[in-house]
Amino acid sequence: MLETAPLVAMIHAVPTAGRIAQTAFAQEFPQARVWNILDDRLLDDARTAGGLTDTLSRRMLRLIAHVMDGGAQGLLLTCSSYGEVVDTARRLWDVPVLKSDESLFKAALVGPYQRIAVVASAPPAVPAAVAQLEALVPAVRPDRPVDVVTALSEEAAGAEPEAAARHLADALHTAGGADADAVLLAQYSLTPARDPLAALLNVPVLDGAGAAARELRGLLTPAIAS
Structure with a gap:
């Protein structure tokens, strides 16, 4: 009990x-x-x-x-x-x-997004996040494929929210992910950059906490x- x-x-x-x-x-x-x-x-x-x-x-x-x-x-x-x-x-x-980010990925996969960008400021977070996301696809949306693109900006680590958002946006543009339907923050520490990044990209930016x-x-x- x-x-x-x-x-x-x-x-x-x-x-x-x-x-x-x-x-x-x-x-x-x-x-x-x-x-x-x-x-x-x-x-x-x-x-x-x-x-x-x-x-x-x-x-x-x-x-x-x-x-x-x-x-x-x-x-x-x-x-x-x-x-x-x-x-x-x-x-x-x-x-x-x-x-x-498991709960975040489930929510994103249930949503209408076809091309999802995963962004991080720490290198180990990128493969770990993508592995979690892709592992959930068969169970959560088996009939709808998802295109995942990743971007890493170590400069965003510890930066003020607006600066971190700019670094992440630049990394997304470089990685070819600026046209994503939604952006997922692969680290809780990036959450303060959520709203500034959404304003820069004009797409939903989702966090996991x-x-x-x-x-x-x-x-x-x-x-x-x-």
């Missing part, structure tokens, strides 16, 4: 992603008690290693085990570079565990009610 206020853990690789996710949960799932875990070496170490290694995967699994032992009733990994670890976690624990909060609310609310 879940308590009235379910305990939702979030594991972050950067403080900015944590703040953005907490804001989203406050707006979309205020009933939740949020437990934040930050390892601010996760992203840098993945960059140095050239991607997700077995050692880094085990490190993330230890963090997940920590929150599960602490009674977490739902878990969100806000770092897209570690999304593959969620598949293992789901086999080990009978608790809802979400990848950072709110979508994840809404999905966990839907998953946990029936259990609360029972």
Whole structure:
């Protein structure tokens, strides 16, 4: 039996992603008690290693085990570079565990978009995000193909929202993705650039934090009610 206020853990690789996710949960799932875990070496170490290694995967699994032992009733990994670890976690624990952008990708695929651009400022986030998106296509929209284009702008990392938006827009133009029907932000830390980027491109720009909060609310609310 879940308590009235379910305990939702979030594991972050950067403080900015944590703040953005907490804001989203406050707006979309205020009933939740949020437990934040930050390892601010996760992203840098993945960059140095050239991607997700077995050692880094085990490190993330230890963090997940920590929150599960602490009674977490739902878990969100806000770092897209570690999304593959969620598949293992789901086999080990009978608790809802979400990848950072999984809810976002589901919502985008249900929508009317035919050409979707995925943008990021950290290199490991690009293949991780595309892998998640493409893995969902057969289940979510098997009868409608989707054209995915990616763009990376490391200059957008840490920039002010308007500057980050310009960097991302430039990267999209260079990658041939400026004609996309929608743009998906592959990192929570890029969320402040959402509205300026939408204004520059004149297309919807979608972020993952709110979508994840809404999905966990839907998953946990029936259990609360029972």
